[in-house]
Amino acid sequence: MKILVINAGSSSMKYQLIDMSDESILAKGNCERIGIDGHFKHTTGDGRKAEYDVAMNDHTEAFVQIKNALIDEKVGVIKDLGEVSAIGHRVVQGGSIFKESKIVDEKVIEGIESLIPLAPLHNPAHVQGIRACIDVFGKDVPEVVVFDTAFHSTMPQTAYMYAVPYEYYEKYAVRRYGFHGTSHRYVSGRCAELMGKDIKDLKIITCHLGNGSSITAVDKGKVVDTSMGLTPLDGIMMGTRTGCLDPSVVTFIMEKEGLTPSEMDTLLNKKSGFLGISGISSDDRDVSEAAEKGNERAKLATDMLEYQILKYIGAYTAVLGGVDAIVFTAGIGENQSSHRQKVCDKLGYLGVEIDAKTNAEGVHGFEGKISTENSKVDVFVIPTNEEIVIARDTAALVGKA
Numbered sequence: 397m398k399i400l401v402i403n404a405g406s407s408s409m410k411y412q413l414i415d416m417s418d419e420s421i422l423a424k425g426n427c428e429r430i431g432i433d434g435h436f437k438h439t440t441g442d443g444r445k446a447e448y449d450v451a452m453n454d455h456t457e458a459f460v461q462i463k464n465a466l467i468d469e470k471v472g473v474i475k476d477l478g479e480v481s482a483i484g485h486r487v488v489q490g491g492s493i494f495k496e497s498k499i500v501d502e503k504v505i506e507g508i509e510s511l512i513p514l515a516p517l518h519n520p521a522h523v524q525g526i527r528a529c530i531d532v533f534g535k536d537v538p539e540v541v542v543f544d545t546a547f548h549s550t551m552p553q554t555a556y557m558y559a560v561p562y563e564y565y566e567k568y569a570v571r572r573y574g575f576h577g578t579s580h581r582y583v584s585g586r587c588a589e590l591m592g593k594d595i596k597d598l599k600i601i602t603c604h605l606g607n608g609s610s611i612t613a614v615d616k617g618k619v620v621d622t623s624m625g626l627t628p629l630d631g632i633m634m635g636t637r638t639g640c641l642d643p644s645v646v647t648f649i650m651e652k653e654g655l656t657p658s659e660m661d662t663l664l665n666k667k668s669g670f671l672g673i674s675g676i677s678s679d680d681r682d683v684s685e686a687a688e689k690g691n692e693r694a695k696l697a698t699d700m701l702e703y704q705i706l707k708y709i710g711a712y713t714a715v716l717g718g719v720d721a722i723v724f725t726a727g728i729g730e731n732q733s734s735h736r737q738k739v740c741d742k743l744g745y746l747g748v749e750i751d752a753k754t755n756a757e758g759v760h761g762f763e764g765k766i767s768t769e770n771s772k773v774d775v776f777v778i779p780t781n782e783e784i785v786i787a788r789d790t791a792a793l794v795g796k797a
């Protein structure tokens with residue numbers, strides 16, 4: 397069975413064609429600058445590449461490029477489109493409606509559309525992607541949606557409520573949803589596999605640290621709390637996002653600077669975090685390099701990040717009543733070993749002990765344990781793989797249907 401996995405954004409669409417017999421990636425690529433001018437990139441599992449500018453006015457035109465590349469004489473990986481058994485889509489916001497992955501039908505599309513107020517940038521693009529997919533592949537190829545929020549849907553109400561008047565929860569569904577759920581689900585499951593234990597016997601804290609970052613407490617395979625909230629702005633500081641702050645900071649700056657809600661939203665989402673503190677870059681590599689060369693604001697940014705990760709691990713250890721394993725994943729979690737070392741050095745009170753050499757060498761695709769045999773908590777680096785979760789859910793649902 398071959399599954400096409402789609403991650404549709406407003407101006408980009410990433411894809412992977414996965415052969416489920418061995419879960420290998422047959423081809424992957426990205427349609428960039430959709431609706432602007434159009435740039436297409438495609439790489440096959442055996443290293444063949446295509447990259448060119450091509451007009452893509454909308455998601456349907458982007459799908460035509462994907463389709464053509466998949467069956468192309470030079471860079472194709474299948475003979476006939478009929479070999480694509482099903483298509484799995486990543487969807488950012490499933491709200492309280494979608495607690496698990498679903499086969500797409502008109503009612504599911506309407507459900508995703510009804511959640512647009514909660515994800516104004518993402519859900520419209522996902523709907524465009526799904527509809528475009530139907531245009532190009534036809535109604536007979538089943539489509540499945542996998543939600544970033546679904547893994548977090550087990551959170552208890554005490555964890556997901558905000559202490560604003562209850563009516564806003566009832567009227568507008570204002571609550572914590574959490575994001576990166578597919579990644580937290582993959583790495584927590586993989587962590588249990590690597591430990592050779594049943595996830596139902598484990599308390600795991602998963603740290604997804606990328607451009608966007610979130611930390612999740614997983615008890616017996618179920619999420620009990622997560623750092624992102626109503627939107628992906630909450631939690632620890634990120635590339636350009638603030639993470640949590642005193643809400644009064646928002647109204648205070650708005651009043652002082654005469655900012656509109658939309659301008660303030662831009663400040664919180666695009667001008668803050670690593671970029672806002674360091675004044676250098678939103679990319680951890682640039683900021684960490686500047687910090688090493690003595691730039692004080694860059695050093696402050698990296699110190700703040702490590703401090704905030706430490707605080708969440710402490711809080712979630714309390715929530716879980718102990719912790720068996722801590723997992724680092726995503727761009728920063730997988731590659732920036734010095735943050736891992738500095739955070740874990742402060743977790744001695746939990747009995748955490750890191751093997752400095754394994755940690756320093758455990759980058760660029762490394763998967764494994766970075767804690768010592770004496771450590772009371774196992775610490776892992778696990779490269780995330782959201783696509784494989786989407787492909788597995790798609791295959792399972794289509795198989796059942």
Ligand code: ADP
Nearest residue numbers: 605606607608678679680681726727728731732
């Ligand atoms: P996104 O959240 O957009 O998927 P990533 O998970 O790729 O982002 O994370 C981006 C962050 O990870 C950046 O801050 C970058 O510095 C860091 N990062 C990504 N790849 C590497 C790498 N190979 N080495 C060091 N840091 C990396």
